[in-house]
Amino acid sequence: MEINLAGVLPEALLIDLPEIDVQHEEIFRRIESLKAACFGSGPAPLEGFQSLLDYLKHHFATEEQVALEAAADFVDHAKVHRENLHALRRALGEVRHGKRDVHSFLRYAEYWFERHINEEDKPFAASVRACRLKSSTAPQLVVSLQA
Numbered sequence: 181m182e183i184n185l186a187g188v189l190p191e192a193l194l195i196d197l198p199e200i201d202v203q204h205e206e207i208f209r210r211i212e213s214l215k216a217a218c219f220g221s222g223p224a225p226l227e228g229f230q231s232l233l234d235y236l237k238h239h240f241a242t243e244e245q246v247a248l249e250a251a252a253d254f255v256d257h258a259k260v261h262r263e264n265l266h267a268l269r270r271a272l273g274e275v276r277h278g279k280r281d282v283h284s285f286l287r288y289a290e291y292w293f294e295r296h297i298n299e300e301d302k303p304f305a306a307s308v309r310a311c312r313l314k315s316s317t318a319p320q321l322v323v324s325l326q327a
Contacts, residue, residue, distance in 0.1 A: 188212050193297045194307035203239045210235060211290050224282040229272055237265060250311040257304050
């Protein structure tokens with residue numbers, strides 16, 4: 181099955197885990213949609229910002245499931261996810277209370293996400309691929325029962 185990733189996710193940010201790359205594309209698409217909506221007239225669509233954070237939470241859960249299925253260590257990566265989600269929620273709270281504008285939040289979110297992919301998700305993906313390879317090449321235990 182081929183997945184068309186032509187869109188807003190730069191090729192340099194692909195991590196070669198299709199299930200995760202598709203979600204990364206969706207996160208960038210949501211950020212771009214919010215940017216476009218904020219450049220129009222009228223108030224910023226804050227429900228779209230909350231939806232972005234909800235999707236990030238879903239994405240982080242997907243990464244955790246991928247790690248679990250591959251038997252890859254995820255403790256440190258999960259901690260990074262919790263800290264990042266907390267920081268983004270705090271930043272969105274600042275938008276809601278007029279302490280930060282929506283454009284600042286979007287610049288922050290986009291920069292943070294690119295950095296997260298490069299510094300945390302790429303090593304995570306390499307670990308998952310290594311665990312999957314190790315699992316697929318491990319000798320299978322065969323038990324022969326003779327009656």
